[in-house]
Amino acid sequence: MNRKVSNRFGSHTMRLAQFVMAAAASSLLAGCASNQAASLARPQDPAGKVAALGFAGEARGADAFPLYQSFRPVSHSALNGRTIAVARISDIALRPKEVVLTFDDGPMPGKTSKILETLDDYGVGATFLMVGEMAHYHPDLVREVAQHGHTIGTHTYRHANLRTMSPDAAMAEIRKGQASVAEALAPIGRRPAPFFRFPYLADTQSLRKRLASEGITTIDVDIDSKDYFRSSAESVRSRALDAVEKHGRGIILMHDIQTRTAAMLPQFLADLKSRGYTVVRLSPADRSAPLVASAE
Numbered sequence: 237m238n239r240k241v242s243n244r245f246g247s248h249t250m251r252l253a254q255f256v257m258a259a260a261a262s263s264l265l266a267g268c269a270s271n272q273a274a275s276l277a278r279p280q281d282p283a284g285k286v287a288a289l290g291f292a293g294e295a296r297g298a299d300a301f302p303l304y305q306s307f308r309p310v311s312h313s314a315l316n317g318r319t320i321a322v323a324r325i326s327d328i329a330l331r332p333k334e335v336v337l338t339f340d341d342g343p344m345p346g347k348t349s350k351i352l353e354t355l356d357d358y359g360v361g362a363t364f365l366m367v368g369e370m371a372h373y374h375p376d377l378v379r380e381v382a383q384h385g386h387t388i389g390t391h392t393y394r395h396a397n398l399r400t401m402s403p404d405a406a407m408a409e410i411r412k413g414q415a416s417v418a419e420a421l422a423p424i425g426r427r428p429a430p431f432f433r434f435p436y437l438a439d440t441q442s443l444r445k446r447l448a449s450e451g452i453t454t455i456d457v458d459i460d461s462k463d464y465f466r467s468s469a470e471s472v473r474s475r476a477l478d479a480v481e482k483h484g485r486g487i488i489l490m491h492d493i494q495t496r497t498a499a500m501l502p503q504f505l506a507d508l509k510s511r512g513y514t515v516v517r518l519s520p521a522d523r524s525a526p527l528v529a530s531a532e
């Protein structure tokens with residue numbers, strides 16, 4: 237299977253960029269308006285706060301929060317597949333008719349919770365690649381996702397296009413996103429998994445290598461639901477299902493900031509189930525590894 241699928245999306249990178257940012261803007265602006273004072277008052281370096289909590293420091297990082305996630309028992313849904321322990325990209329070796337559900341850009345009030353309900357109904361686990369700023373404004377939702385047993389990775393702090401940034405600035409943006417999600421999970425003793433997805437799927441080989449060298453696995457995309465296009469829930473469902481059938485297996489990209497995605501998910505999962513697919517969970521292989529690399 238082609239793991240370099242992100243390169244295939246280069247042509248619609250700008251459309252994706254415009255759409256995702258437009259979709260996220262209303263929520264982010266609403267959050268900014270109501271949290272402006274708090275935002276101005278908070279430290280400019282969330283990593284500093286996280287260090288104080290014991291995430292970033294080498295001494296306490298692993299011991300203070302030993303669990304990334306702990307999956308609660310799930311029903312014996314025919315759709316519920318195996319769990320893969322992931323230390324590197326090559327570990328995500330899917331068999332025919334195995335899919336991974338991923339949701340980017342959240343968490344978002346009113347939408348993420350609906351998606352969690354549907355996933356519960358089918359007893360399946362997903363991976364949420366969260367934007368740090370969204371986690372900052374909605375930490376309760378971050379914890380809700382974790383408490384439903386799903387895997388949480390990150391997606392930068394501000395949904396930045398990392399190709400436009402220097403490598404050091406890009407890494408700082410990635411770490412800021414990790415730190416924000418880690419801060420939201422700290423009260424329940426959890427940490428995000430060291431899983432990362434490039435916003436707009438705009439990766440670079442050097443950043444991919446650097447992330448890998450730090451134990452952070454890039455989560456690529458095989459099947460794009462294209463739920464960021466303005467279309468009906470039914471269109472998203474049928475398009476995503478067609479793409480799944482075409483590929484036969486793979487990592488599916490969806491967004492939990494989209495109403496149409498939350499609306500189509502019940503029938504989409506029913507379709508996958510009736511066609512004999514199983515949903516595979518991704519779990520971090522090394523749960524004791526430090527989340528945020530020490531300062532260079």
Ligand SMILES: [Zn+2]
Pocket residue numbers: 256340341391395435436
């Ligand atoms: Zn995104």
